Amino acid sequence: xxxxxxxxxxxxxxxxxxxxxxxxxxxxxxxxxxxxxxDLTAETFLAAVDAVRRGTxxxxxxxxxxxxxRHKLLDHWRRRAxxxxxxxxxxxxxxxxxxxxxxxxxxxxxxxATLARLPPPYRAALTxxxxxxxxxxxxxxxxxxxxxxxxxxxxxxxxxxxxxHPREVDRG
Numbered sequence: 158x159x160x161x162x163x164x165x166x167x168x169x170x171x172x173x174x175x176x177x178x179x180x181x182x183x184x185x186x187x188x189x190x191x192x193x194x195x196d197l198t199a200e201t202f203l204a205a206v207d208a209v210r211r212g213t214x215x216x217x218x219x220x221x222x223x224x225x226x227r228h229k230l231l232d233h234w235r236r237r238a239x240x241x242x243x244x245x246x247x248x249x250x251x252x253x254x255x256x257x258x259x260x261x262x263x264x265x266x267x268x269x270a271t272l273a274r275l276p277p278p279y280r281a282a283l284t285x286x287x288x289x290x291x292x293x294x295x296x297x298x299x300x301x302x303x304x305x306x307x308x309x310x311x312x313x314x315x316x317x318x319x320x321x322h323p324r325e326v327d328r329g
Contacts, residue, residue, distance in 0.1 A: 169209055169217075172217055172218070173202060175219065176218075176222045177198070177202075179219050179222075179223065180201055180219075180223060180226050181194060181195070183226055183227075184197045184229075184230060193233075197230055197233055200229045201222060201226040202222075205222060205225065240269060241266070241269065268322070271321045271322045272284070275314065275318060276317075278300070278310060278314075279310070280314075281299075282310045282314050283314050283318065285299055293311065296311075
């Protein structure tokens with residue numbers, strides 16, 4: 158594999174070594190935790206590699222990378238806001254909460270955290286059905302399951318969500 162083209166007085170690897178503490182520090186102060194900052198730092202440097210590959214690398218230095226990190230952080234916040242709106246949509250689903258406590262208004266942050274802790278099949282089924290508003294038949298097709306298996310999966314997924322949610326759901 159060939160070395161990256163020189164960037165601002167050295168290789169991209171030299172820039173990485175120089176800029177990593179600054180980029181990570183910038184993001185760490187603005188993120189909810191180190192994992193989130195690490196992910197965004199990686200996205201920032203991947204964007205730099207992409208710029209080298211496309212031949213569009215500007216005066217690549219620490220300030221440029223901090224600017225890229227700022228854009229990655231803004232994109233992350235936009236995604237999070239969109240996810241929060243989607244999770245709030247789960248709470249606003251039509252139906253009587255006394256009949257189905259799943260339709261109770263949920264705290265979006267807690268709901269997102271709860272969904273993240275569920276096994277992938279449960280998370281996928283709940284997301285497709287309640288957030289993407291797909292009927293069970295389309296959820297079944299997307300997951301490669303029969304309709305009956307998907308209905309059973311949704312029942313188990315809702316039960317797992319209720320057990321995992323930090324607040325006890327009022328069952329009417």
